[in-house]
Amino acid sequence: xxxxxxxxxxxxxxxxxxxYGMATMGLSLIxxxxxxxxxxxxxxxxxxxxxxxxxxxxLGINPxxxxxxxxxxxxxLGLVFYYTTIRKLIKAPELATLLATFSIGVLLEExxxxxxxxxxxxYNWPLGKIDLGITVLPMSKLYAxxxxxxxxxxxxxxxxxxxxxxxxRSVVEDSEGARVCGVNVGGAYxxxxxxGIGLTVASGVLLxxxxxxxxxxxxGGGYTLKAFVIAVLGGLxxxxxxxxxxxxxxxxENGSYTLFAYIPGVEPFALTRFLSFVILLVILLIxxxxxxxxx
Amino acid sequence: MKQIPKYFPLIPVxxxxxxxxxxxxxxxxxxxxxxxxLFYCALGQAFNVFMGMTGYVDFGYVAFMGVGTYGMALSITxxxxxxxxxxxxxxxxxxxxxxxxTLLSMAVGAxxxxxxxxxxxxxxxxxxxxxxxxxxxARIWNGSEGMIFTADLNKVLGRDTAxxxxxxxxxxxxxxxAALAAFVTLVYMRSKxxxxxxxxxxxxxxxxxxxxxxxxxxxIAFITSxxxxxxxxxxxxxLKTPYVFPPEVFEIHYTIEAIIIVMLGGAGTLLGPVVGxxxxxxxxxxxxxxxxGFQLLIFAPVILVIIVLFPEGIVGMLKAKTRGTGLERFIV
Numbered sequence: 001x002x003x004x005x006x007x008x009x010x011x012x013x014x015x016x017x018x019x020y021g022m023a024t025m026g027l028s029l030i031x032x033x034x035x036x037x038x039x040x041x042x043x044x045x046x047x048x049x050x051x052x053x054x055x056x057x058x059l060g061i062n063p064x065x066x067x068x069x070x071x072x073x074x075x076x077l078g079l080v081f082y083y084t085t086i087r088k089l090i091k092a093p094e095l096a097t098l099l100a101t102f103s104i105g106v107l108l109e110e111x112x113x114x115x116x117x118x119x120x121x122x123y124n125w126p127l128g129k130i131d132l133g134i135t136v137l138p139m140s141k142l143y144a145x146x147x148x149x150x151x152x153x154x155x156x157x158x159x160x161x162x163x164x165x166x167x168x169r170s171v172v173e174d175s176e177g178a179r180v181c182g183v184n185v186g187g188a189y190x191x192x193x194x195x196g197i198g199l200t201v202a203s204g205v206l207l208x209x210x211x212x213x214x215x216x217x218x219x220g221g222g223y224t225l226k227a228f229v230i231a232v233l234g235g236l237x238x239x240x241x242x243x244x245x246x247x248x249x250x251x252x253e254n255g256s257y258t259l260f261a262y263i264p265g266v267e268p269f270a271l272t273r274f275l276s277f278v279i280l281l282v283i284l285l286i287x288x289x290x291x292x293x294x295x
Numbered sequence: 296m297k298q299i300p301k302y303f304p305l306i307p308v309x310x311x312x313x314x315x316x317x318x319x320x321x322x323x324x325x326x327x328x329x330x331x332x333l334f335y336c337a338l339g340q341a342f343n344v345f346m347g348m349t350g351y352v353d354f355g356y357v358a359f360m361g362v363g364t365y366g367m368a369l370s371i372t373x374x375x376x377x378x379x380x381x382x383x384x385x386x387x388x389x390x391x392x393x394x395x396x397t398l399l400s401m402a403v404g405a406x407x408x409x410x411x412x413x414x415x416x417x418x419x420x421x422x423x424x425x426x427x428x429x430x431x432x433a434r435i436w437n438g439s440e441g442m443i444f445t446a447d448l449n450k451v452l453g454r455d456t457a458x459x460x461x462x463x464x465x466x467x468x469x470x471x472x473a474a475l476a477a478f479v480t481l482v483y484m485r486s487k488x489x490x491x492x493x494x495x496x497x498x499x500x501x502x503x504x505x506x507x508x509x510x511x512x513x514x515i516a517f518i519t520s521x522x523x524x525x526x527x528x529x530x531x532x533x534l535k536t537p538y539v540f541p542p543e544v545f546e547i548h549y550t551i552e553a554i555i556i557v558m559l560g561g562a563g564t565l566l567g568p569v570v571g572x573x574x575x576x577x578x579x580x581x582x583x584x585x586x587x588g589f590q591l592l593i594f595a596p597v598i599l600v601i602i603v604l605f606p607e608g609i610v611g612m613l614k615a616k617t618r619g620t621g622l623e624r625f626i627v
Binding site: 031094096110114228273277 | 350351352354406407409410412413414416417418420421422424425428429431432433434438439547551554558562588589591592595596598599602603606
């Protein structure tokens with residue numbers, strides 16, 4: 001009984017973990033290239049979630065089609081914020097970009113609250129479920145998982161096979177060296193920032209399939225924290241590391257939930273949130289380069 | 296050059312506090328606004344001790360206020376049964392608030408203060424949420440139900456004194472904490488700690504090479520700032536509104552407000568948090584009358600503009616303007 005429950009939860013954990021991983025790739029990309037921590041990360045996920053909601057409930061557009069739309073909107077947002085604020089702060093002390101991305105997050109939250117109000121919303125995309133014997137998986141979650149993996153693979157191919165991808169990789173390795181070799185470093189910064197934001201907003205679309213009625217202007221805060229745990233698991237500056245970090249985190253979250261549910265007198269959901277915070281501190285303390293990277 | 300008297304810069308700060316107190320005492324209907332302004336000034340001063348002096352942002356700062364609130368709440372609810380303690384349980388509550396916020400800051404600092412810049416921010420951003428979920432998840436201190444101790448306060452102090460404490464004396468204590476925070480800031484600025492922290496803020500590696508024990512001074516500033524936050528939570532939240540609920544006292548909103556106040560006024564200055572607190576508090580008060588719910592929507596872009604165009608804040612600019620004039624010794 002226990003193992004069936006654990007197994008079922010772990011399958012759910014992998015499915016959710018793939019989406020978590022994809023939702024963190026943008027954060028890691030931006031940190032890897034610009035050395036900027038996007039503290040407003042969760043707010044961009046929230047923007048993606050609201051986009052999905054609007055497209056689905058007022059225009060009847062399939063959430064899968066919302067993914068490229070959200071990606072485009074995210075790229076545009078990324079370019080706007082890059083050229084208005086981030087570009088001017090790259091050389092400033094870290095404090096400046098931390099506070100700037102944080103304020104951008106607050107600004108987005110308040111704008112969305114102004115338009116939609118602060119109550120919780122949701123939408124229903126009935127697609128049926130598949131029974132795996134130990135757990136029942138809604139098709140929408142499966143689509144989200146497959147979508148995340150596809151996007152991760154696409155990003156990988158883009159990095160390895162295209163010219164722009166190699167330019168960005170060279171800036172991650174050594175921005176001075178890249179500049180000497182004739183790489184347009186400023187362009188790589190702008191591209192990576194908007195790509196990172198685009199990925200994050202698109203991941204908001206996928207995450208809505210896991211939260212039936214959890215769309216709210218302030219939903220991002222929890223995801224910011226989770227994304228930091230995942231990014232740190234994956235070594236903070238590698239988007240693929242982040243993807244595998246997401247899988248690990250999904251497993252830990254759902255596995256520990258099953259275990260906490262057996263302790264009498266506690267609230268297992270809140271404890272898993274606490275655990276993710278503890279994991280963050282422990283990894284930062286013992287292996288700040290991430291647990292997935294070889295020494 | 297003539298030696299600048301050490302405590303001159305406190306004069307404008309204390310003058311501002313005194314004027315606020317005077318207005319609140321003597322003008323009808325001003326008390327509510329003044330108590331809010333005092334709270335924001337105190338919050339800014341306490342936050343500035345760490346963020347302004349070191350240049351590190353602690354996104355989980357509100358956790359220390361939350362823990363301080365719990366310190367006071369625990370002291371009142373748990374010790375009310377020992378009647379011989381009487382009103383002393385409030386003093387014990389202050390002690391407990393300081394001890395608990397210090398302990399939490401030591402636990403967080405042990406991990407976070409080893410890290411630099413961005414990693415520090417990442418380590419602290421979950422502190423308030425993490426602690427809130429620990430309280431709710433493990434059901435310690437009544438878990439998510441929180442504690443209401445109006446009845447306990449009434450029992451210890453009598454109904455009239457308790458009411459006076461909530462509506463009058465709590466605000467006076469916030470004033471005292473604001474003054475204390477300003478005093479501590481100046482003492483730090485004018486001592487070895489301040490010089491070490493300035494060196495660290497400008498270039499941590501260079502400071503280390505020069506033989507400054509940067510970790511020690513970071514720890515001192517972090518714990519001081521946390522301790523002041525604990526006291527502020529115990530007064531402005533626990534005594535003023537005698538209840539505590541985890542989602543309210545660990546709300547990241549207050550960290551945002553602290554950042555706005557310090558950046559607006561000028562990080563690392565003595566007068567900055569007072570100016571920032573007044574500007575933020577007054578604008579928030581009038582915005583909540585004319586445009587309720589819009590204050591963050593207005594302040595988020597303001598902060599962006601400040602970071603990009605005027606990173607020194609209002610007082611930082613004033614400082615540059617008054618350099619070489621007689622006002623120099625008052626504005627620090």
